[in-house]
Structure formats: C-alpha cells, structure tokens
Amino acid sequence: MRSWLRGCSSSILAWRSAPFVATCEISRETFTNSAPPLEKIIVSELPLPPTSPSEDVGACSGTINPRRTGCISKTQELRNGNFLPNSRYIVATIHFAGAPAAPDPGSIYTGEQLIIIKTDGKLFPNGDPWKCITCGMPAENKQGSTAILEYPQAFKDGQRVLAGNNIIDGGYPLDSPKCTPNTTHIYPIRWGTSADNSGNGSSFRENRLHPDNVHMGFSAFTFTATEIGEFAFFSRLLFNPAPVLGLPLVPRYDLVNVTRLFDPTAPQRITVDGNQLKFNFSAVNIGELRGFSGSGDEITYVGFNRESGNTDLFAVKIRTGTVRRLTEHPGYTDPIDFSPDDKWMVILDTRGTDRVEFVSGMRHVPPLIDLVANKATTAVRNNGARRFFQPWLLDRSGDRGSYFGQKLNAGDNTPGSISDPQWNAQADPRWSWDQTQIAYYQALTVSPACGGMNPLPCPVSTAQGGRTYRIMLAKFPSRTPLKIREVSPVSDIIPWGVPVNPGDKNPTRPGPPPGNYVLKGISSGFANVTFKGDAATNVLTSVAVTYHQFSDDGLNFLEGSEDVNSTTLSVSKVKIDWHSNLTLSGQMQSTKVTSPEGFHVSIDLFDTVFEANGTLTTTVNGKVYKQPLNNA
Known part of the structure; x- marks a missing residue:
C-alpha cells in the first residue's frame, strides 16, 4: 500500500503508446498502486417497445x-x-x-x-x-x-x-x-x-x-x-x-x-501575491455537479483543470471539503456513477478515440490558457449531437500509474456490435444495487454529424426498426451479488458551502486580474504570464505564457510559449485565436505547435460543431494527435 500526497511524483504511465508521468493529488487516501485484474464483462441490448x-x-x-x-x-x-x-x-x-x-x-x-x-x-x-x-x-x-x-x-x-x-x-x-x-x-x-x-x-x-x-x-x-x-x-x-x-x-x-457549493470568500484555485501566481488545487471548485459516491460522503463533479486542456472528474468530501482527483487521462471525462459500496466507478470518456488529445495530450502544462480557452476546448468533445463517449470501469482510486480502467464494451468495432464506435454512450451510466450490472444508453451517429458536408458517411442502423437509440446492460458474472446498502440521511449543512436564502444573488467567481505575473515551478524554472481583459470585472480575454525550464515534478521540463485570445461572439459562442510552440522534455518527449498563422476556432457551447482555420498539433513520444476535420 502506498499513500499518495499532493506535490510528489509517480512512475511512468503507459497510456496507449505514450508514457506519461502521474502527479500525486490532494487526497491522503491510501490505495494499492497496482491495477485490478480484468473482469469478464457480458454486454447485451435491453428490450424496448417495437419501433x-x-x-x-x-x-x-x-x-x-x-x-x-x-x-x-x-x-x-x-x-x-x-x-x-x-x-x-x-x-x-x-x-x-x-x-x-x-x-x-x-x-x-x-x-x-x-x-x-x-x-x-x-x-x-x-x-x-x-x-x-x-x-x-x-x-x-x-x-x-x-x-x-x-x-x-x-x-x-x-x-x-x-x-x-x-x-x-x-x-x-x-x-x-x-x-x-x-x-x-x-x-x-x-x-x-x-x-x-x-x-x-x-x-x-x-x-x-x-x-x-x-x-x-x-x-x-x-x-x-x-x-x-x-x-x-x-x-x-x-x-x-x-x-x-x-x-x-x-x-x-x-x-x-439550499446550499451553494461555492464560497467566494474561501481560498480560490488561483491566488495572486504581488506579481507571483500560485495554484491552490485543494480549493473546492465545482464546475458542474455529476453525482455522489455510493455512501453519499462525497460529491463528484467536473472541476477546474489540473493540466491544460484536460477535463477531469473530482470528488469532494461533504463534511471536510477534501478534494481528490478521480481521472487524469487526456481524454474528456464527464458522466460518472459510483458503485453502492464505493469501491468502483463507471465513467463515460473519450479515451481511446483521440478526439481531444490535440489539445490535452501534452501533460504537465499548468492550466493557464484554460482561463480563456476552456469554453472552446471543452466543446470539442462533441460534434453536435454526436458524443464520443464510451463506458469505462475504474476502481475507487481512479486513473494512476499504468492503470486507466477497463472498457466495458471492448470488441472488434464491427457495425451494430456492442463496440461499434458509431454508437456513442450518452449521459449517465448506472450501477445495480447488487453491483453485478451496469446500464447505459447509446445513440447512433446521424446527420448532420455525418453525411452531407460532413466527411463521415452515415452508418445504417442495425437496431430493431432502424431506431437510433439503444439501452445496454453490462453484466459481471464473476461478482457475488451484494445486499442493498442503507445510507443514513446526511446533514443539510455543508460546512464549506454557503446557505442560500430566497432573494440571494449568485456571486461572481473571483479570478486573477489583468497584469504581468510570474509562476514558479514547484521543482524548478518559472513562467512569465500576461493576463489581459477587463480590470473592473476581472473577465480575462487573453493569456500569454512563456515557460523557462518549468517543472513541477523535477522529471519533465517545459519550454516555449502559448498565446490565446478569446472573442465573445454570443453568450454561448466564442472565437479562439491560438498560437503555441511548446516543448516538453525529460521522461516525456512532447511538442504542441500551431501552424505559422496560428489556430483559430469558433464554436458554440450548445451546438459544439467544430470549425477551425489553421492547425494545432500535439506529438507525444512520436505519436501525432491532430484536430478533427471541420464539421466532423
């Protein structure tokens, strides 16, 4: 058994063909660093009314x-x-x-x-x-x-x-x-x-x-x-x-x-001390609530990125506000359900599809440009109604070392099969109370996410009556059914939250004001950071960063620069102008480079249709990750 504490480093990760280095997280939880054995999983389609x-x-x-x-x-x-x-x-x-x-x-x-x-x-x-x-x-x-x-x-x-x-x-x-x-x-x-x-x-x-x-x-x-x-x-x-x-x-x-799960007077994710920037990854920063642990002692959520471009899941203790990171794979993770005994979780993730790695594949990059780019980079996970999610089984401690879970519906990807990549998982997977089954549903890729202007041909549905939705059941035949777990009511009071009374207004989330700053690496090096935006509201529109042998773990060293500008086109649509030339050396060899004219993308949070000019390419240990084709 090994206790992982914030700020330390772990062994090399084997993610696909590219080794990555894990960073120890906030939780003082103790767990086995080795991966659990693969389980036998039988996936079938549940019956529905005729089409x-x-x-x-x-x-x-x-x-x-x-x-x-x-x-x-x-x-x-x-x-x-x-x-x-x-x-x-x-x-x-x-x-x-x-x-x-x-x-x-x-x-x-x-x-x-x-x-x-x-x-x-x-x-x-x-x-x-x-x-x-x-x-x-x-x-x-x-x-x-x-x-x-x-x-x-x-x-x-x-x-x-x-x-x-x-x-x-x-x-x-x-x-x-x-x-x-x-x-x-x-x-x-x-x-x-x-x-x-x-x-x-x-x-x-x-x-x-x-x-x-x-x-x-x-x-x-x-x-x-x-x-x-x-x-x-x-x-x-x-x-x-x-x-x-x-x-x-x-x-x-x-x-x-009602309690708001955010306190503007508490320590925030980024603090400013003179011209020094510091990240406070122990701060509770819930973007969107995703659910609860099986025992109800933790809230699961999508939170502020730990690494640039990498959207992950976190859990926070209801009583203490202690935060732990659940996922760290460069894919985009969102839906999650914990097993009733808290020992397992099922997530939906783009991992294995290479959908977002052109943005997130380079690890150990501080989430600075995310302050203006996040609205666009998170939207890339979808193409309109098409999601690139598939279900994955993880143990309680989540991604670590060489362990990134087990795909529930692994197979040969033949059309109509349980592993057909054109059938995309949607919304929340769910554990059975006896912990021997997981239910999830999928949607088939349909126009305009395929066909017409889209370079992807539309698949033909093999589901009954040609319907484009199906509900799947994953069974774990080697598991012994457990009795349903009773959970005593928790307190209405969340110590780190803020009670909300009728008539109260929501606060704004504090952020660093425009200015010139220095971010020091925990191990060595530093970064020059320039924030531009509205000083009155602290709404940033531009982040420029130059790294000088920056390292938090003493194993990976970041050099180069990134400059990202955000222009609001509507309440939900943004245009991002991005210039990047980063190099990571050490245990990981990686580059993140835009074309000479830069990378320019316009995207709507709700429509999520990808349209870009120029290129943004990330290469990790020789594997190249390119952006999706427009409209694809």
Missing part, C-alpha cells in the same frame, strides 16, 4: 405490436435510469410514437413516458419485457408537472422516481400489479428563489439524487450579457401537499435548506 415506422397517428399498428402496448420513436431521445431495489428492473424514459387516436386504448402510448424494463430476460404477465408507468395517467394526477425525460433515478423505496424536475410516485412499488396509471402521480419540484417566495421559482438542471433519498444535488446556469456561468447546489427535498405560496399551487416537492 414505429413514423410519428404519424396510427403508424404503430397491430402488425408492429400485436399487444397494442405502444411503439417507440425511431429517432427521438430516450434515457436509461438506475435500477429498482431488487436490481431486476431499470427505469427509463422513452418517447412513444405512432399511437392510434383516442378512444382507442392504445392512444395512451404517446409522448414522453416512464417505463421499467426487466433485466433478467423475463416478461410481465402481458408478454412485454417492459411496463409503462405513466401511460394513461389522469390529468389531475400530473398537475404542474414538466418534461420527465432527463436523468430518471429511482428511489430505494422502489415506488418513486426523480425524472426531470419532477418526482413520479407510483403509489406502490413500480413493479407491482397494484401500481397503475390511476395510482401514479407526477409532482413538480420547485426551487423558490424570490424574497417573497412568489412566482414559478428558478430553473435548475442536472439533478442527482443523494443516496440518502432525502437530498438532491443540482446545477443552475447564470447569464450575463457576454458570459454563461454555472453553480452547483445541495438541497433537501420536502413534500408540500398544499402550498399557499409560489407557483404551481399544486402538491409538489420544494427544495429547502
């Missing part, structure tokens, strides 16, 4: 579904959720299409609905492997509810599901015959933020249920004339059967005792 040939009324005929229990849309999105307590079902939100017109009994199978799907290969009494929970609900049972598509998450009671900004309550366990549309209710969730608690409340997103089933984490955007920001929050869910203030005035869940 409707079109969205037209009546297109879902008795020929397509003789049981008249609905058809799924060929192209509209779906979401897998987590497992019911017995681990034999998952919850999912799907889009029914082609239903006959009322009063035909099949007319209830239309639009967004919550279903449960058997994962053991068995059938419900009517012959279907799935059951619709919300189809045919009376209107009075869903007053004030909103879209239920996003992130369905079942409570441990087996009868409630968090879905979108709602909680669906079946009245009985969802897999019970007693649970019917008439017993089911959809209750909206409200976040009251006005001082007098009036109105509809504020919008929120990316909801994640805490394992105690009492609290919920969520995120919320902030907007200025030129910037999009985001903060994460933690709150208690409180059922309000008869509200007298705020809208909607219907039975609902209120978010109470």
